[in-house]
Amino acid sequence: MSSWKCQNCGYMFESEAPPNECPSCKEKCEFVDNTCYTPDCDAGGTGGIDPRIK
Template identity: 45%
Template sequence: MIPELIWEPQLQGRTLEWTKLYREAEETAREEGFDEAAGVFKEIAEVEEEHEKRYRKLLKNVREGGVFKKDSVVKWKCRNCGYVHEGEEAPDECPACAHSQAYYELLCENY
């Protein structure tokens, strides 16, 4: 497990990227007449804001023990071999390839 003290600096870095770094770059680019570059910095700031939101959700999930455990039956897929398990929790070990629970993710069929 990642030590707790690592989370906050990472989160602060995410916040700083979109609230200050890219906003200032956008402003400087506009002041210097580089409107296209300013637009790119603006879009990157929006992406970084989304990264922070995702990071906060992940952190909450980790703290609450919900990464490999859900409140209902879901499909878990082993990222090593593709084995699919149905249940509220990912298996401790993949029965097909013996990789650890860390290799499991929620099955997402978005095609």
């Protein structure tokens, strides 16, 4: 499962695909996949979320 971050309000959640609207701000937003895909990404124990994605 991927981790997604709303570009509007910053809300993060896990889902197979991003929804049409953000569960938090209820807006139609762009979502960034912030899942760690490389071992060095999760070196700090972030739980699979890439801390480099703001």
